Amino acid sequence: MVTVSDADTTLPDGVQRRTFEGKESLATRGEPVYGEPTDGSWRAWDPHRSKLAATIESGLDTGLAADDTVLYLGAANGTTVGHVADFAGRTYAVEFAPRPVRDLLDVCETRPRLFPLLKDAREPATYAHVVESNVDAVVQDVATRGQAAVAARNAQFLADDGRLVLAIKARSEDVAREPQAVFEDVRAELRETFEILAETRLEPFHDDHLALVARPR
Amino acid sequence: MTDDTADDDTATASDAWFAAEGAASAETEDLAEGAALGADDLARRVREGSAPAPDDWPTVAVETGFADDETDYESALREATLAAARATVRERERADDQQLIHAIRAADDARRTANELAERVAEWGGSLFELDGGPDHAGDEPEAATAPDTADAGVAYARSLADRDPDGPTEAHVVSLAKRVATLADEADRLEAYVEDHAPVVAPNLAAMAGATLAARLCSLAGGLEQLAKKPSGTLQVLGAEDALFAHLRGDAPSPKHGVIYTHDYVRNTHPAEGGSAARALAGKLTIAARVDHYSGDRRPELEEELDDRMATIRARRGGDGE
Numbered sequence: 001m002v003t004v005s006d007a008d009t010t011l012p013d014g015v016q017r018r019t020f021e022g023k024e025s026l027a028t029r030g031e032p033v034y035g036e037p038t039d040g041s042w043r044a045w046d047p048h049r050s051k052l053a054a055t056i057e058s059g060l061d062t063g064l065a066a067d068d069t070v071l072y073l074g075a076a077n078g079t080t081v082g083h084v085a086d087f088a089g090r091t092y093a094v095e096f097a098p099r100p101v102r103d104l105l106d107v108c109e110t111r112p113r114l115f116p117l118l119k120d121a122r123e124p125a126t127y128a129h130v131v132e133s134n135v136d137a138v139v140q141d142v143a144t145r146g147q148a149a150v151a152a153r154n155a156q157f158l159a160d161d162g163r164l165v166l167a168i169k170a171r172s173e174d175v176a177r178e179p180q181a182v183f184e185d186v187r188a189e190l191r192e193t194f195e196i197l198a199e200t201r202l203e204p205f206h207d208d209h210l211a212l213v214a215r216p217r
Numbered sequence: 218m219t220d221d222t223a224d225d226d227t228a229t230a231s232d233a234w235f236a237a238e239g240a241a242s243a244e245t246e247d248l249a250e251g252a253a254l255g256a257d258d259l260a261r262r263v264r265e266g267s268a269p270a271p272d273d274w275p276t277v278a279v280e281t282g283f284a285d286d287e288t289d290y291e292s293a294l295r296e297a298t299l300a301a302a303r304a305t306v307r308e309r310e311r312a313d314d315q316q317l318i319h320a321i322r323a324a325d326d327a328r329r330t331a332n333e334l335a336e337r338v339a340e341w342g343g344s345l346f347e348l349d350g351g352p353d354h355a356g357d358e359p360e361a362a363t364a365p366d367t368a369d370a371g372v373a374y375a376r377s378l379a380d381r382d383p384d385g386p387t388e389a390h391v392v393s394l395a396k397r398v399a400t401l402a403d404e405a406d407r408l409e410a411y412v413e414d415h416a417p418v419v420a421p422n423l424a425a426m427a428g429a430t431l432a433a434r435l436c437s438l439a440g441g442l443e444q445l446a447k448k449p450s451g452t453l454q455v456l457g458a459e460d461a462l463f464a465h466l467r468g469d470a471p472s473p474k475h476g477v478i479y480t481h482d483y484v485r486n487t488h489p490a491e492g493g494s495a496a497r498a499l500a501g502k503l504t505i506a507a508r509v510d511h512y513s514g515d516r517r518p519e520l521e522e523e524l525d526d527r528m529a530t531i532r533a534r535r536g537g538d539g540e
Contacts, residue, residue, distance in 0.1 A: 090275075090291065097514030098306050105302055113291055115298040117263070118305045129268035130234045130298065132275055144515060157271050 010059065013066035014087025020044045026053050028086035031110035033103075034079060047205045050080040051141050051167035054205035060198050062137075062213055063163035064088070069135045071157050073121040073150065074142035076100045078107035084139065085114035092131045096120045121150050124157070134159040143172045148189035151214075155193050158216050164194055170208040179208040190214060232268035234297065235259060235283045259293070260300035314442035317412065317419050321433035324408035331401035335371035338395045342378050345388055372402045421516050422506035426524060427481060434477050435503070446504075446511035453507070454478065454500035478503070483528050488535040498527045 011017070011026075018027040020037035026045040037044045047054035056062060064070075067089040075081040075093035077100035085091040085107075091114045095101055101118055108114045119127040121142050135157050142150055147168050158164065168186050170179035190196060194214035202209040230236060237254060254262070275290045277283075284290035375398035383389040409430070416429035420442055424432040438456040439445035445453065455462050457477030464470040475484050475496035487495040502524040509517055 099511070099514050101302055101306050105299065105306070108295075108299060108302075112295060115294055116302040117298060118302050124271075125267045125269060127267075128228065128271040129232050129266040130263055130274070130294070131271050133228075133271040133273055143513060 010056065010061040012062075012064045012068075012087050015045070015056070015083075016042070018042050018044075026056060028083045030082065030086035033082050033107045033110075034077075045083045050083065051202060051206055051209060051211065052080050052084070052139060052165065054202045054209075055165065055167065055200065055211040057205065058200045058202065058211065060200050060211055060213060062165045063197075064137055064139075064165065068137050069132065071131055071135045071138045071154065073138065073140040073154060075104055075116070076141075077103035078116075080139075080141065081114065082107040082111065085111040088137075089113060090132070091115065092117060092127075092135075094119050094121050094127060094131075122146070122153065124153050128156070131157055133157060135162060137163045137165060139165045141167045143169050145173055147172065148186045151190060152193040155216055160216060162216065163197075164212070164214040164216075166190075166212045166214065167202065167206075168210045168212065169206075170210070179210075183210045186210070187212075193217060228268045228270045228272040230272070230277050230281060232266070233272070233274055233277055233283075234262045234266050235274075235278055235293070236262075236281075256296065256300060259297040260304060263297050263301035264305060314419050314436050317415055317433050318437045318441065320408050320411050320415065321430070321437050324405050324412060327401050327405035327408060331372055331398050331405060334394060334398045334401065335375045338375045338378060338391065338398055339371050341391050342374070342395065345391060346378070346381075372398060375399060376402075420507065420510040421514075422509050422520055423503060425516075425518075426506050426521055427478070427503055431477065431480055435507070438477060442507060442511045446508045448504070450497075450501045450504040453504050454496055475500075483524075487528070487532055491531050491535055494531050495528065498531060499524065502527070 014028060016027050017024055018039055019025075020027070020039055025037075026047065027039070027042040028045055029041045030043060032038050032043045036046060045053045047057040052062070064084075064087075066087050070084055070088045070091045072081045072084060072091060072093045075095040076097075078093065081091060081093045081104070085093075091111075093104060093108070093114060094117045095104060096119065098118060101116060104116050108116050115130070117127050117130060121140070122144070124131075133156070136159060138151070138154055138158050140147070140151055140154070144150070147166070151164055151166055155164070168183060170177075170182040173182045173186065187196060190212065193216065195217050196212055196214045199210060199212045202211055235254070275284075275287050278290045278293075279286060284293055375395040378392055378395035379399045381388070381392050381395075383392040412433045413429045416424040416432045420432050420436065423435070423442075423445075427435065435453065435456060436442050436445055439448060439453075448456075455473045455476045458473040458475065461470060461473035465472045474493040478484055478496060478499055481499055483499050484492060484496045502520055506517075506520055509515070509520070
């Protein structure tokens, strides 16, 4: 199931591998936001901090492309969504907890097409009046129970040929169960709405996480 | 997704965040004719609006004349979403942990000062009023009138003196002081009510498990929710028992089993022999709750269930003691 291709062919335009302080890293062009290493206008995208970076680093073809319209669920303090907004088009950043949104607002300051929404990703009706239909990608990284259900409810935003890029955290579903068993349930539930195209575990960057790429059925 | 959106309710242009209020539904031409919305209205619509399904809002916005083109739409959307997010964050900031800490400390100060002054009032008032007794409880029990033995009785005695008509300048001073005690005690009550209301907003999981007052005290002792979230469970367990802890570190005393969490029912009402286990288990869960509250902010009811289970196990060791 794991689609590993030559890593650089899977990189969206606007994402490059560059060398920072002697170490190669993914990078995007934008204002630095959390003290990450920079090189001119490029800034390092740390796979240890970002599950999406880890997903790309693992060689998964996310299908993300430059200027994509993106709905990002679980934006938290904006570390990852900032990088997404660096290469994507209109980027809607949904985050429910107000505390991290303060940081997210700083990230939005320097990105004209990044839109913060203090909303609950489990209730898409509360932002369907703002987020447009037919987005090219839904990127999801929410740490709540029912991650597959969140993806299903937000499928309505996705274009027919759009992509769901999902990071599943086993411990959010059930702390006690084997991650493998949790992932199996999540896959089964996702298949009701999506066709899973590729997946990979995110070790060593993130323990007990599974990254999936899927498209609407 | 196949025909999901077709089956569901579909969005109409009047659902859009930029749709003018009271605009005729669905007919896109009418939107621009509604009263133009100000920046505040737009931000409010972003915060409070909803739609059964998304639509191609950028195109709708241009078609209805809300925006000249996509770039224009994007800058309007940016302005409205940023303003909406800022407004929500600002609203929550008023209820942040530092405000809670100020409130609990002020409540404690007011309570302590009221009690201290009440002692003075009792002593002074006892010398002036003991003979004429008075209609209230002070008269029934002369002992209580002269030397109220609990803090509550002291404040109650001060309240009874506060209603008196002073006779002469000396009594006037005592009655005036008694009035201060009564208002200070009222202030403490109000501050405690504020803490009860706001702790669940600032730290929902911690407040649910520890109770509002204890949650606020833990934040106060640690210096903030963030600092509390960063402490190991063993530190949270003995917060408020610093004297005992340092005596222990000097080698003079056994290690303290609990600090301020002693006030929690799970510690206080568990058999003393299991108090250490109970304090350890409670501190562990409260630490997790503080971390969830600080780093994520969402409610995790399962934490409470885990704590209840664990406590049932610990208490069962003593065959129902402590229930």
